[in-house]
Structures are given as C-alpha cells and as structure tokens.
Amino acid sequence: xxxxxxxxxxxxxxxxxxxxxxxxxxxxxxxxxxxxxxxxxxxxxxxxxxxxxxxxxxxxxxxx
Amino acid sequence: xxxxxxxxxxxxxxxxxxxxxxxxxxxxxxxxxxxxxxxxxxxxxxxxxxxxxxxxxxxxxxxxxxxxxxxxxxxxxxxxxxxxxxxxxxxxxxxxxxxxxxxxxxxxxxxxxxxxxxxxxxxxxxxxxxxxxxxxxxxxxxxxxxxxxxxxxxxxxxxxxxxxxxxxxxxxxxxxxxxxxxxxxxxxxxxxxxxxxxxxxxxxxxxxxxxxxxxxxxxxxxxxxxxxxxxxxxxxxxxxxxxxxxxxxxxxxxxxxxxxxxxxxxxxxxxxxxxxxxxxxxxxxxxxxxxxxxxxxxxxxxxxxxxxxxxxxxxxxxxxxxxxxxxxxxxxxxxxxxxxxxxxxxxxxxxxxxxxxxxxxxxxxxxxxxxxxxxxxxxxxxxxxxxxxxxxxxxxxxxxxxxxx
Ligand code: HEM
Numbered sequence: 001x002x003x004x005x006x007x008x009x010x011x012x013x014x015x016x017x018x019x020x021x022x023x024x025x026x027x028x029x030x031x032x033x034x035x036x037x038x039x040x041x042x043x044x045x046x047x048x049x050x051x052x053x054x055x056x057x058x059x060x061x062x063x064x
Numbered sequence: 065x066x067x068x069x070x071x072x073x074x075x076x077x078x079x080x081x082x083x084x085x086x087x088x089x090x091x092x093x094x095x096x097x098x099x100x101x102x103x104x105x106x107x108x109x110x111x112x113x114x115x116x117x118x119x120x121x122x123x124x125x126x127x128x129x130x131x132x133x134x135x136x137x138x139x140x141x142x143x144x145x146x147x148x149x150x151x152x153x154x155x156x157x158x159x160x161x162x163x164x165x166x167x168x169x170x171x172x173x174x175x176x177x178x179x180x181x182x183x184x185x186x187x188x189x190x191x192x193x194x195x196x197x198x199x200x201x202x203x204x205x206x207x208x209x210x211x212x213x214x215x216x217x218x219x220x221x222x223x224x225x226x227x228x229x230x231x232x233x234x235x236x237x238x239x240x241x242x243x244x245x246x247x248x249x250x251x252x253x254x255x256x257x258x259x260x261x262x263x264x265x266x267x268x269x270x271x272x273x274x275x276x277x278x279x280x281x282x283x284x285x286x287x288x289x290x291x292x293x294x295x296x297x298x299x300x301x302x303x304x305x306x307x308x309x310x311x312x313x314x315x316x317x318x319x320x321x322x323x324x325x326x327x328x329x330x331x332x333x334x335x336x337x338x339x340x341x342x343x344x345x346x347x348x349x350x351x352x353x354x355x356x357x358x359x360x361x362x363x364x365x366x367x368x369x370x371x372x373x374x375x376x377x378x379x380x381x382x383x384x385x386x387x388x389x390x391x392x393x394x395x396x397x398x399x400x401x402x403x404x405x406x407x408x409x410x411x412x413x414x415x416x417x418x419x420x421x422x423x424x425x426x427x428x429x430x431x432x433x434x435x436x437x438x439x440x441x442x443x444x445x446x447x448x449x450x451x452x453x454x455x456x457x458x459x460x461x462x463x464x465x466x467x468x469x
Contacts (some may be wrong), residue, residue, distance in 0.1 A: 014182065018344065030180040030418075041213040052406040053348075055121075055414055058375075 001039040002062040003047055005032045009058035016050035016059060023047055032058075066250050068403040075100035079107050080137060080358070080381065081250065089397070093386040102372050108250075109139050111379035112372055113359075115386040117393035117410070119370060123380060124415040127165060129369075130361035130380055132417060135163050137360050137381055137457040138249035149447035152267055154298035159306035162359075162417065169416065171290055175366065176420050179227060179281050185423040192223055192428055196435035205440045208446060211327065211436075212464035216319035219432055223424070225310040228304060229280020230269060232416065237261070241313045247454045264307045270300060281307065298373045307421075314356050315425045317460020318411075319432045321354035322347075325400060326433075327445050327466050331359055332402055337441045340434070346402040347430045353400045355385035356458050359413065374457075384410045443468040 005016070005024070012030020016023070022043055024030045039047045051059045071082045071170035074096055079085065085092055093115050096103055101116045114120050123130050134142050157164065161173040178184065199218050204210040221239050225232045244258025269282060277283040285300045326333040336346055359378040368374070388409045389397040412419035419425065445451070446465035454462050 010138065011415060012177070012422075013412065013418055014423060017182070026182060028181045029174060029179055029183070030182070030423075051407055055408045055410050055412075 001041075001044050001047060001064055002037070003034055003039060003050040003051070003060060004060055004062055006058045006060060009032075009056045011056050011058075013055050015055065018051055019050045019053060020046040024050065069121075073414075075103045076105070076372060077107065078103045078105045078113060080113075080456050086453045089385070089390060089455070089459070093383075094398075097386075099389065102370060104372070109379050110375065110377075111141055111381055112374060113381040113383055113386075115383055117387040117390040120382055120384060120387040121383070121414045123369070123453060124382060124410075124413060124417070129364050129367055129374075129418060131165050131362060131364050132163055132167065132169070132359075133158070134362045134379070135360050136249065137302075137358050141252070145428065153301050154287070155302070156264075157296075157299050157302050159302045159309065160299055162306055162310065164300075165417070168299075169181075169405050172299065173416075173420060175285060175290075175295075176303065176307070180421050180424050181422055185427050188223060188227070188424065189427060189431060191226060192219065192431045195219060195222055196432055197419040197439075200435060200439045202279065206466045207464065207469070210464055211323040211443075211466045212316075212320040212461045214430065215436065216316045216323060216460075216464075217462075219319060220311045220425075221308075223428060224308055227281055229273070229278050229282050230265075234265075238308060239312060241265075242303075243454075245309065246313050246457050247413070249456070253321070262308070263301070266301050266304050270297065270304070310419075311421050311424070313454075313458045314462075315421075315428050317356035317454070317458050318351060318354065318425065319431050320408035320461040320464055321356065321459075322350040322429065322433060323436065323466070324451070324461050324464055325350060325354065326437075327443055329400065330361075330444070333399060333437075333441075333443075335402060336433070337437050340437075342402050343430050345404060345407070345435060347426060347433070348407045348409065348469060349400055349402055351405045351411040351426075351429070352388045352394070352404075352407055355388050355409070355411035356460050357411070357413075357419075358383050358385060358457055358459075359417070382413075384413060439441060440468050 014026050015032045016032055024032050025035050043052050071079050074092055087125050097115050097445045102112050136142050161169045176389040199215050203214055222232045222233045241258040241261040244254045257295050273286055274284045277287055282304055319381045359382045363374045363376055363378040367428045391397055412422040446467045449465040
C-alpha cells in the first residue's frame with residue numbers, strides 16, 4: 001500500500017500524526033507528510049484509520 | 065435593542081441565546097435538520113445557520129463567498145469604525161488571523177502556528193499537569209467542588225498567559241474580559257468593558273516588551289519581520305488579544321462539558337478510569353459531542369446556497385457543534401462512544417482557519433481529565449444545585465457543582 005497527503009488539502013489538524021506516528025510526520029506549521037515509501041502490511045489498518053479520521057479528506061491511497 | 069422574546073419558530077426566527085437553546089441545542093438541531101437545515105433569523109442581524117456537516121464544511125471552504133472579516137456570532141458593535149475616538153495603534157484589522165481573509169490571514173497564521181506545534185505543546189505538558197494538581201489539592205478533600213469555576217476555568221487561561229508572557233496573577237481579570245466580549249456581547253456596557261480591558265492591557269504590555277523583550281510570543285511578534293518589514297502594532301495587538309480570547313473560553317468550555325458528561329454518565333466515567341488508554345479517542349469524542357465553538361462568516365455577494373437566498377452582508381453562523389451531531393456524517397451521533405474509531409469531527413473548524421491552537425487544546429483537555437480522574441475518580445452532580453450554560457459563540461458550563469466521596 002502507498003499513500004500520500006495532498007498538501008493543498010491538509011490544514012494541519014494532525015489527526016494522522018496522532019494516530020500513526022510510524023507513517024506520518026508534521027512540520028512546525030502543522031503540514032503533514034507521509035514518511036514511508038510503502039506502508040508495512042502490519043500498519044495498513046493504522047493508515048486506514050488515519051484516512052477515516054482526516055477532517056479534510058487529505059490522505060489518498062495511491063496503490064493498494 | 066436585541067429581541068429576546070422566546071422563540072416560537074426556529075426555522076425563521078432562531079435565537080442562539082434563547083434559554084432553551086443554551087441548555088439543550090441538540091434536540092433543536094435534530095428537528096431542524098429534518099425540516100429546515102439552514103434556518104434564518106433577523107434578530108441582531110440577518111443570519112443563516114447551517115446545521116449539516118456537508119453544508120458547514122462546504123461553506124468553510126468557500127472563502128470567496130464567505131469572508132472572515134466579521135466572525136462574531138453576537139455582532140455587538142462590529143459595524144462601527146474601531147478607530148473612531150481612538151488614537152492608538154490601527155485597530156481596523158480586528159483579531160488576525162481569525163478575522164482576516166488571505167493574504168493577511170496567511171502570514172499572520174504562519175507567525176502563530178509554530179508556537180502551538182506538537183513539539184512546543186509537549187513542552188507545556190509539565191506546567192499544565194502541575195497546575196491541574198495544585199487546583200485539585202485545593203478541593204479534592206472537601207467532597208464537593210465547582211468543576212467549571214474551580215477547575216476547568218482556571219487551567220487554559222494560565223497556560224496561555226505563560227505562553228504569551230503575561231502575568232498569571234491576572235488570570236481572573238483575563239477570564240472576566242474574555243467572557244465580557246464573548247458571552248455578554250449583547251450587553252453593550254460589558255462588551256465595551258471587556259474590549260477596553262484587553263486593548264489597554266495589551267497596549268501597555270507591548271510598549272513594555274518593545275524595550276524589554278523576553279522569549280515569549282508577544283516579544284517575538286514585536287521583533288519579527290515579514291518581507292523585511294516589522295509587523296504593524298495594530299496587527300500585533302490583534303494577534304495577542306486573539307490568542308488570549310481564543311485560548312481561554314473555548315478550552316475551558318471543552319473541559320467543563322467533558323466533566324459534565326462524566327458526572328452524568330457513570331458508565332463512561334468508570335470506563336475511562338479503568339481503561340486510561342482510551343483517553344485519545346475519548347478526547348476526540350467529547351470534542352465531537354460537546355463542541356464548544358461556533359464562528360460566523362459574512363456573505364460577500366448575493367448568492368443562492370442550497371435554496372437559501374443569501375444577501376451580501378448577511379451572517380452565516382458556522383455551527384461546527386451541530387455538524388458534529390449530523391447523522392449523515394456520524395453513526396448514532398447522539399451516543400457518546402469513548403472508543404469511536406472513525407471520527408472526522410470539525411470541532412476545530414474546517415479549511416484554512418482550522419484552529420491554530422488545536423494541539424494545545426487537545427493536550428490541555430486530556431491532561432485536565434487525566435489528573436481529575438486520578439484524584440477524583442468518582443463524582444456526580446450535586447443534587448438540586450444549579451448548573452448554568454454559556455452559549456452563542458462558545459458553549460460550556462459556567463457553574464457545575466459536583467460531589468464526591
Ligand atoms: C477545545 C478548544 C478549542 C476549540 C473547540 C477551538 C475551536 C476553534 C475553531 C472552530 C476555529 C475556527 C474558526 C473559524 O473557522 O473561523 C478556531 C480558530 C482559532 N483558534 Fe481555536 N479552539 C480551541 C482552543 C484554542 C486554543 C487553546 C488556542 C490557543 C491559542 C486557539 C487559537 C485559535 C486561533 C489563533 C484561531 C484562528 C485560526 C485562523 O483563523 O487561521 N484555539 N478555534
């Protein structure tokens with residue numbers, strides 16, 4: 001699984017970072033980004049949880 | 065004069081300060097969402113109030129038609145010239161970034177955000193925890209307390225004062241001013257007292273810090289440059305006042321409502337005591353179910369939105385709390401589920417004005433609840449004693465007497 005954060009949609013709610021620090025980082029301005037190339041299989045549920053909690057619908061699945 | 069007659073028709077003549085609405089807005093929203101999801105009123109000012117998640121978030125993202133220049137839910141004197149009879153800093157900017165549209169919004173927000181990043185907020189945890197403990201020391205042995213006035217109200221104002229670099233001794237004065245401008249804005253005298261209190265206090269603080277800079281937020285705003293220019297004093301003043309106003313009533317209301325929930329729902333209280341690992345989802349769920357903050361927008365040109373003929377200058381009350389109770393967006397929104405896994409709530413807004421202090425607010429709420437439950441794991445409402453709720457811009461309990469063994 002590959003995911004990305006759309007920087008134009010992300011407003012820095014930081015829900016993804018709070019839910020899955022293994023997958024996301026945030027900068028000082030709240031902008032979030034994905035820090036792994038491939039989501040490890042055991043973290044796919046965490047990725048889906050982050051996606052389902054983003055109030056801006058900013059996290060996309062690039063490939064399953 | 066504001067019309068305060070009891071509401072008989074919520075679709076065409078709603079009043080967010082109606083006593084019925086203050087204590088139980090939830091059932092009013094539920095009914096309106098079925099019959100009239102964007103009610104209107106002419107009380108105070110022609111205003112519309114979207115109640116569905118979809119409408120609230122769509123409007124929050126349409127900054128071209130919905131401006132943030134006037135965000136007060138209770139308009140007060142917002143149409144008057146703030147610089148009239150005043151010869152200090154230029155007050156026309158209001159409280160940026162909250163009362164600004166881009167481009168002013170963009171750079172003033174960027175100046176604030178690093179002060180509320182995760183890293184910074186983590187560094188405020190010890191002082192917040194210590195503060196909560198010392199408040200609990202004051203009443204934990206007494207068997208009763210006012211969870212709003214003695215606890216919730218005391219926490220955020222002191223944390224914010226530390227960040228701003230102003231005296232925590234004035235916490236009660238700050239709280240009074242903030243309440244005057246947010247909760248009592250219908251009362252011209254109180255509103256003015258609060259606004260002037262904040263204004264003159266910060267003018268004095270700014271001139272002191274120009275000469276005596278510290279490592280606080282105020283000093284940084286005064287000594288920073290944006291595109292080679294210092295920031296206008298009026299803008300610094302507005303930003304400083306905003307941080308105090310936005311950081312106090314809001315978070316205290318969230319802490320108070322959460323304690324009200326736990327005082328009335330013994331099952332949830334026991335569950336959170338037994339399973340402290342639930343705190344992160346519990347905090348999000350309490351924020352969803354009891355979202356404190358509604359913000360306004362001003363319509364920039366005549367447009368139809370979802371069948372409503374919005375006129376230039378009308379207000380739109382962005383009811384984030386009602387959006388968070390919309391059954392189209394949340395399963396069983398009326399139920400508080402401390403482990404709700406999917407929770408896209410918008411208690412901190414949506415779009416470019418997303419609460420700049422959301423990391424701080426979340427931290428304060430969870431530390432305040434953790435410390436309370438550690439010292440006072442069993443508590444309930446004090447029988448027969450009055451509970452009062454503030455509402456309008458910010459909803460939360462102001463008197464919340466509780467008892468414990
Ligand atoms: C539970 C507590 C809080 C809630 C529910 C809350 C809610 C909100 C909401 C809904 C907005 C968006 C306003 C809009 O769309 O017009 C906002 C903006 C803002 N909040 Fe909070 N807030 C809370 C605590 C705080 C704290 C602790 C601070 C500390 C400084 C803060 C600072 C701000 C600022 C500066 C903005 C303006 C952001 C902008 O316009 O870009 N808030 N807040």
